[in-house]
Amino acid sequence: MDVGSAIEIYTSVLGWMLYDRIWETLTDTGLVYLPFIGLVVKNFAKPYVAQGANGAAETSIRMMEMDLIAMFTVAALAGAPMITLKIGDLGHTTPCGGPSVTGANTRTTYDQAFAAIGGQTAVVPVWWYGVLAIASGINEAVIASVPCTADIRTLDYRLDNTRIQDPELRRQVQLFANDCWLPARSKFLARHDALPAGYPPDDIDWMGSRYFQDTNGYYGNGNLNLALRASEEIPGFSYDAARDTEYQAGFIPINGRPECKTWWQDGVNGLRRRLLATIDPDVLTQSVADARATNPTETATSVEDALIRKLFEQERGQLAAPANRSDGSTPSIWSQFTNELTGTVSGAGLTFEYLTWQPKLYALRQAAPIGQSFILMAIYLLLPFVLVFSSFSLGTMLFLSIVLFALKFCTAIWSLATWLDTNMIRALGLEWWKYQYDVELGTATLVANLAAGLTFVVIPLVWFMLLGWAGYQLGNGLNAAVKNTIDPAASGADRGARMASNISTRGFSSLISRGK
Template identity: 30%
Template sequence: MTANSFLEYFLVLFGWVMNNAMWSILSNTGLFALPLVVRVLGVWLKVREEGADEGNKGLLALPRIEHALYVSYLVMLFCCIPLLPVDISTIKFDSSRAKQCGVSVPTPQNSGYKGLVNDFDGRTAEVPVWWYLLHMMSKGTTQAMIASIPCGTNLRQMRFDVQNTKLRDPVLLQEVQEFADQCYSRAYFRLKNSNSQLSDATINSVGWIGSSYFLNTSGYYDYYTAMTPRSQWPYNSSRDSGYPDTGAGGYPTCKTWWSDGTSGLRTRVLASFSDNTRKEMQRQFPGQQWEEIALRWLVSPRNADLSGTGTTYAVGSSDTTSGVVGNLTRLTSSIGLGLKQAEALPGFDAMKQALPMIQALLLMMIITVIPALMMFSAYDPKTIFTISFALFALQFITFWWELAGWLDDRLITILYDNMAEQGIANSSVPFAAFFSSTADGWIMNLVLGMMYLVFPMFWVGMLSWAGVRIGNMANNFSDASKMPTDAGSEAGKKAQGVAIDAASGGIKSGLSKG
C-alpha cells in the first residue's frame, strides 16, 4: 500500500486499525448476523404473500433464502473479514513524482510527523481482500496519470515557503529597520531630488533596500555610512572621522553594511531561510537571482511588520505593483491595505497545504465505517460499488491537484514573464514581483479556486453518479438470479397444464369412439 501525503501515511493505517476494531465488535456481539436474519425473514414473508398458483411455497422459498445468504457471505468474505496484514513498515510513502522532477522530499520518519509515525510503529491491521486490491488499483492508476504530467516549477509553493519565513531575531529585525532609515531613505531621497525622470530599469531596481542600483552606482551606498556604531566592524579613524569612538563598533559604509562577507546584513538575513527553501530556490533560480527574489520579501515593510510588533519602516516601495516609485506618504497610506491583502493571500496558498490533509482524513473516515455501512446495507452488493467508487474518486483527486499545480505554474510564468518583458514589473529579476506580491488579482484567485476545488467536485460528482448506476446494475443482476426459480415454477405450471389438457383430450376421444 502507498500514500501520497504525510498524514495519509499513518491515517490510512489508523483507519484500518479502527476498521478492525469495529468489525471485531460487530462479530463478537453477533450484530453482524442481524441483517442476515432480517433478509431471511423478508424472503419468507415475500414467499408467504405469493398466491396458491405459485406452486410449493417451501420449494420456492428455499433457493431464494440460499441466494440471499450466499451473496451476503461472499460480501462478508471479501469486504468485511480482515485477511491481509498491514503495518507502518509495509505502507510506502510515494516519492516517485519527486524523483521524476528532481525534488528532494523527506520521508515521514524524517519530517515533523515523526512523532505520530512512531506512535503507530508496531501496530498492525488487516485489510479485506477487496479493499486491498482496490487501494492498489487506485494508487497505481493515479500515479500513472501523475507521471504523464510534465514537471513544473512549483512557484506558488515556493512563494508560500518564502512568505512564511519571518525575521524571528528581534535584533536582526531592528537592524533591518535601521538600515532602511540610515541608508535606503537617504539614498532614495537623493535619487528623487537629483533626477527629473527615471528609466524603467532604475525604477525596477530601487524598489527595495538591497537595490543593486544603490549598491553599484557611485554616490549612494558607497557614500552614505551607518549613523550608529555597528559591532560587526571595528572603529576606523580614517573612515569614521566625525563619528565618536564609543567602543561599540565602527561606522561602515552602507555598501559594506549590506554586502560584506559573513558580517553583511544580506548574508545574515538570508540565514533566516530554511535549508529546504534555500535549496529549492537555488534549484529553480540558479546564480544570484534567487537571493533578490527571497530578500525582497524578507526585508519588505510588510514582512517586517508581520515579523515584529507592528512597527515597521515606511520607506521605499518594495511591494508596489505599479512599477512607479511612490513617495513616502503614499507608501505609508498603503500599509494598511497591504496587510489586508497579506491576510487574504495565505488563504489561497494554505489551501494547497490543507487539501491533502482533508483528503487523508476523509479516507480514514470512510475506511473506519466500512463494516457499519456494510452491515446496515444488509451486505448489499450495491454498497460495495458505491464505497469503491467513492474511495477511488477520493484517491484520484491527487492527480487533479497535480494537474492544477502544473497549470497554475504555466499561468504564473506567462503572466509575470510578460510583465518583465513589458517593463511593468517591480524588478528585472524574473518572478521577483510574484514572490513579493500579496495579491494575485481576482482573475488568478478565481482560476486557482476552480482548479483546486471545482475540478475535484465535478470529478467526485461524476464518479458518484457512475457508482450509483453500476450499483443499481449489480442489484438488478442479483434480482435477475431469482428468475430461474420463478421461470421453473412457471414452466412447471405450463407443463402441468399441457398434461392436463392432453389427458382431457384423450378422455374425450375415447368417449367419442365409444
C-alpha cells in the same frame, strides 16, 4: 502499498484496526447474522403471500439460492478480515524522485504523535485490500506521467512568510533605513533628479537601490567627511581613524561606523549578504532558474536584489517604528514615507488581494491530503455497519469500492493540479520572486489564484459527481441483473407448481367420478 501522504500511513492502520474491533463486536453479538435471518423470512413470506401454500416452498428455495450466494460472497470477500496490515507495510513516495518513507519512520512529527499504534496490526478484508492496492497502483502510474516541475506555489509561500528573526540584524536594517536610505531618498527628491536609463522607476523606493549605490554623493562619497555613515558602531566593521573622527584622540572603539555603501555591500558582514542568507536556498535557486528561463540575460545579482526587496517590503510594517538614534531621536521622515507608499499600494488593492489568497491556497493544499486521510479512515471504520445494514448487498459493495477509488485518486488529481498551477503562474508572466506593485500583474495574480482554486477544488468535486453517478448506476444495474436472474426461476417454479397442482386436482376428481 504506497499511500497518498505520510499521515495516511497512520490513519489507514487506525481505521482498519477500528474496523476489526467493530466487525468482531458485530460477530460476537450475532448482529452480523441478522441479514441472513431476514433473507430467510423474506423469501419464505413473500412467495407464500403471493402464491399461497402451493409452490411457495420451491419458489422460496430458488430465490434464496441467488441471494445467499451474493450475500456470502460479499461477507467473505468484503466483510471478514483476512490480510494482516502493519505500519511498516505502508509507505509514501514523494513525486519526481523525492524521498520514500515508511510507517514509524516518516521523519515527520506524525511518528511521535501516532506512536501508540506503531506496534499494532490490523486485518483487512481481501476485497478492500485489493481495491486500495489497485487504486494506489493507478495513482503511482498517473503521478509518474505528470511532468516534474518545481512547486512554485509552496516556494512563493515560503518567501512571503520569510521574516528577519535575528534581533541584531533587524536593528541594523532599521538603522540603515534611518541613516542611509531615507536621507539619500530625501536628497534625491529635493534635487528633483531623474533616474538615468537602465534603472527601474521604483529603484529608489527601497534601501538596496542600485542608483544610490552607483552614484557618488548618496551611499558612497569620495569625500569621507560628507559620506552617509552609520550613526552607531556596527559589529563586524572595524574602527577607521580616517573615517570615524567622532572620537577623542587616544580612544579606539571596538567597532566602527561604516560608510553606507560598505555597510550594504561588504561580503562578510554587509546587510545585503546577511539578508540574503535569511532566504530559503531552494527559493533562491528556483527564482534564479525561473528568471533566466524568462530572460536569459538576467543575472543572479539582480534576482537576489529582487528577493531582498520583497523581504524588505514584507518587513516594512515591522520596521515602521525604527530604533532611536544614539541621541534618542527618531526621524519622522520614515513614518511619512511609509504612510505615503502604503497608501499607494493599498489604493491599488494589490497587496490585500495577494495576501488574502496566498495563505488560503497554501493551507488548502496542505490540508487536502490530511482531510483525505481522515475521510478514508472514517469510511474504513464505518464499513461493517454499511455492509450489515445493506444486507451484504453486492451493489453496495461495488458502490463503496468506487467511492474509495475516487477518494484515493484525488492524490493524482492534486499532483496534476500542482503542475498546472505552477505553469499557469509562468504562463501569466508572474515573476513570483519580485515585489509586485503593478495593477496588471495584480490582475494576473488574481487569475492564477482563481485557476488554482478551480483545479484543487472544483475538479475533484466534478470527479466525485461523475464517479458517484457511475457507481450508483452500476449498483442498480447489478441488482437488476440479479433480480432478472431470480425472477424467471421463481416464475418457472410458480408455473410448474400450478401445473402440478392442476394435474393432481384433475386426477383426483377423475378417481372420484369413477368411484361413483
